[in-house]
Amino acid sequence: MFPLALWGGWRWHANGRLPLPILWSIGTLLLFYLPITPFSGRFALGLIVPIATLAAFGLETWLAEASFAQPWVHRLTPTPVDTIRRVVLILLLPSTLILPLWLTRGVTQTADFPFYIPADEVAAIDWLAKQSDPTTLTLADYPVSSFMPRVYQGRLFIGQLYFTTRFDDKLADVEYFFSSDTPEIERLAFLNEWAIDYIYVGQFEQALMRGEVVLPGTVVYENESVTIYQVK
DSSP, X not given: OHHHHHHHHHHHHHTTOOXXXXXXXXXXXXXXXXXXXXXXXXXXXXXXXXXXXXXXXXXXXXXXXXXXXXXXXXXXOSOHHHHHHHHHHHHHHHHHHHHHHHHHHHHHHTTTSOSSOOHHHHHHHHHHHHHOOTTXXXXXXXXXXXXXXXXXXXXXXXXXGGGSTTHHHHHHHHHHHHOTTSOHHHHHHHHHHHTXXXXXXXXXXXXXXXXXXXXXXXXXXXXXXXXXXXXX
C-alpha cells in the first residue's frame, strides 16, 4: 500500500488538491519518533486513514492512465475511467465487507472481554505510572497491559495486540507464570531472564492462578482488587 500512497501523494499534489492527507501522513510519522511524544497505537491507526486515501487515489490514477494508453479499452467502453473505477470497487467489495463482519464477530465471541477496566485497577495503574520511567518493565495479563500505555510510560512484557511481537507466545508465558502449577524456580528464572521490575496482580491475573501462588518480590501497592510487587 505504501508505494501506491507515494504515487498517489505525488499525483494528489500535482493535481492541486488540498494537501491535508499528505500533511496528515507526514505529521503522524513525525509523532512516532519525537522523544516528547509517548508511543500510542492510536497514531498507527490514525496513519492508516491518510495512507489508504492516497493509496486509493494512486491506484485509481494509475489504472486510469493505463486504460487510456490501451486502444482495446476504448473499444470496450466509451468511458474507460468510470468503467475501471467500477470494476475496482466491485473487486474490493468483499474485502471491504470483511472488516465490519470481522469486528462484529470478535465482539460477539468475546462478550466477556474487559472493554472497561474497574476503578480499583485504574487507580493501581495510575500509581504504577507515577513510579515508572521509560526503562521500567512490568508483567501483567493482556487486558490490563492493553490499557496501560494510556498512562504508563514504561515497558510491558505483553502490550497492545498489534504492537507486541510474538504475542501468542508471550500470552502463553504470562499464563504459565501465574499458574499455580508452575515451579517457583521456573518463575524466578523467568523474572531474571526478562529483568522484570514490577508484577501486577489484579482480577485478571488472579483468574490465571487457579490456586494459591506465592509471588517473589516486595508488595509496594495494595488495594481491594490489586497487589503490585516490586522485584529486586
